[in-house]
Amino acid sequence: MSPLDETSARRPRVFSGIQPSGTLHLGNYLGAVKNWVAMQETHECVYCAVDLHAITVRQVRAELRRNTIDLVNLFLASGVDPERSIVFVQSHVPAHSELMWILNTITYMGELRRMTQFKDKTAGAEGESIAVGLFDYPVLMAADILLYRADAVPVGEDQKQHVELTRDLAERFNNAFGKAFVVPEPIIKEGGARVMSLDDPAKKMSKSAGSESSYIAVMDAPDVVRRKIRRAVTDSGSEVRGGPDKPSLTNLLDIYAALSGDAIADIEARYSGKGYADFKSDLAEVIVDALAPIQARIRELEADKSYTLGVLKTGAERAEAIAQRTLAKVRERVGLVPRP
Ligand code: ATP
Ligand code: LTN
Numbered sequence: 001m002s003p004l005d006e007t008s009a010r011r012p013r014v015f016s017g018i019q020p021s022g023t024l025h026l027g028n029y030l031g032a033v034k035n036w037v038a039m040q041e042t043h044e045c046v047y048c049a050v051d052l053h054a055i056t057v058r059q060v061r062a063e064l065r066r067n068t069i070d071l072v073n074l075f076l077a078s079g080v081d082p083e084r085s086i087v088f089v090q091s092h093v094p095a096h097s098e099l100m101w102i103l104n105t106i107t108y109m110g111e112l113r114r115m116t117q118f119k120d121k122t123a124g125a126e127g128e129s130i131a132v133g134l135f136d137y138p139v140l141m142a143a144d145i146l147l148y149r150a151d152a153v154p155v156g157e158d159q160k161q162h163v164e165l166t167r168d169l170a171e172r173f174n175n176a177f178g179k180a181f182v183v184p185e186p187i188i189k190e191g192g193a194r195v196m197s198l199d200d201p202a203k204k205m206s207k208s209a210g211s212e213s214s215y216i217a218v219m220d221a222p223d224v225v226r227r228k229i230r231r232a233v234t235d236s237g238s239e240v241r242g243g244p245d246k247p248s249l250t251n252l253l254d255i256y257a258a259l260s261g262d263a264i265a266d267i268e269a270r271y272s273g274k275g276y277a278d279f280k281s282d283l284a285e286v287i288v289d290a291l292a293p294i295q296a297r298i299r300e301l302e303a304d305k306s307y308t309l310g311v312l313k314t315g316a317e318r319a320e321a322i323a324q325r326t327l328a329k330v331r332e333r334v335g336l337v338p339r340p
Pocket of ligand 1: 019021029030155157194196
C-alpha cells in the first residue's frame with residue numbers, strides 16, 4: 001500500500017509548491033527542491049507545480065506549458081520520488097479553485113491588502129489596473145495547503161506571511177463552521193535558504209532580476225557555470241572567508257557548503273593563504289559536478305515525455321482523492337446540498 005493512502009498510519013504531511021514561471025536556478029534548487037527531496041524520509045509529501053498562481057502574472061502560452069513540464073522534470077531529476085510522494089500540476093485538480101472560492105467568503109480585504117508580496121508586486125500601480133487574482137493569490141495558496149490537511153509547509157522566508165494567513169483562515173473556518181482543516185506550520189530552513197545574486201549579494205538570486213550572469217540556471221552548461229562564477233562579484237581584500245563585511249564571499253561559501261556538504265569553517269581553512277581565483281575555480285567544479293546528474297536525468301526525461309505525463313496522471317488522481325474528501329467535508333460544514 002502506498003504511504004499516501006488515506007488508511008495507512010500517518011506520517012506528518014507536507015505540501016509545497018513552486019510556480020512554473022521561468023528559468024529554474026540554483027536558488028530554487030538549494031532553497032526549495034533539495035529540501036523537498038530530503039523531507040521524503042520523514043514526511044508524506046505532496047509537491048505541486050502551481051500553474052494557477054503563475055498566471056496571476058501574464059504568461060506566454062507556449063512558455064507556460066514548457067516551464068510547467070520543466071519544473072516537474074526538475075522535481076523528478078532532483079530525487080522527488082513519485083512512488084513515495086504525490087507530484088502534480090495544480091490546475092489538474094479543480095478542487096483548488098473550488099476551495100478558494102469558499103475561503104474567499106471568509107477572507108477580509110484588509111488582510112490581503114497587508115500582504116507584503118502583494119504590496120511589492122503592485123507598488124506604484126493604480127487599483128484600476130491591478131488584477132484581482134494577484135490580490136487573491138494568498139487565498140489560492142491557502143486552498144492548496146488546506147485541501148491536503150498538510151501539517152507543515154516548507155517555504156522561503158518570503159512566504160511565511162502567506163502561511164500565517166492560511167493558519168488564520170483554517171482557524172476561522174473551523175471556529176465558524178466546525179472542524180474541517182488542519183492548521184499548518186511553516187517550515188523555514190536556515191542555511192542555503194537564501195542564495196544571493198552573483199552580481200549583487202544584497203539581492204536574492206532570481207530569474208526575474210536583471211542579467212543572466214546574476215544566476216546559475218539548473219541547465220547551464222559547465223563552461224557557462226565556470227564563466228559566471230569567474231565573473232561573480234567578490235569583496236575587497238583577498239582572504240577566502242565569510243562574515244558581515246564579506247557578503248559576496250559569504251554567498252559563494254554558502255553555495256559551496258550546501259552543494260558539497262562541507263562545513264564553512266573547513267572550506268575557509270582549505271583556502272587559507274590562497275586567493276579568490278583558486279576558490280572560485282573549485283567552486284565552479286563543485287557546482288558543475290552537482291548539476292551534472294540532474295541535467296543528465298532531465299535530458300532523459302525530455303527524451304521520453306510519456307514518463308513525466310504518467311507521473312502527472314497518477315499524481316492528479318492521488319491528489320484529487322485527498323482533496324475531494326476535504327472538499328466534501330467543507331461543503332457539508334457550510335451547508336451546501338450534496339450533488340444527488
Ligand atoms: P522571481 O524571480 O519571479 O521572484 P524566483 O526565481 O525567486 O522567482 P520563486 O518562484 O519565487 O523563484 O520561488 C520558487 C521557490 O524557490 C520558492 O520556494 C523560493 O523560496 C525558492 N527560491 C527562489 N529563489 C531563491 C533563492 N535565491 N534562494 C533560496 N531559495 C529561493
Ligand atoms: N507562493 C509560493 C508558491 C506556492 C506555495 C503554495 C508554496 C503556491 N502555493 C502552497 C507552498 C504551499 C511561492 O511563490 N514561492
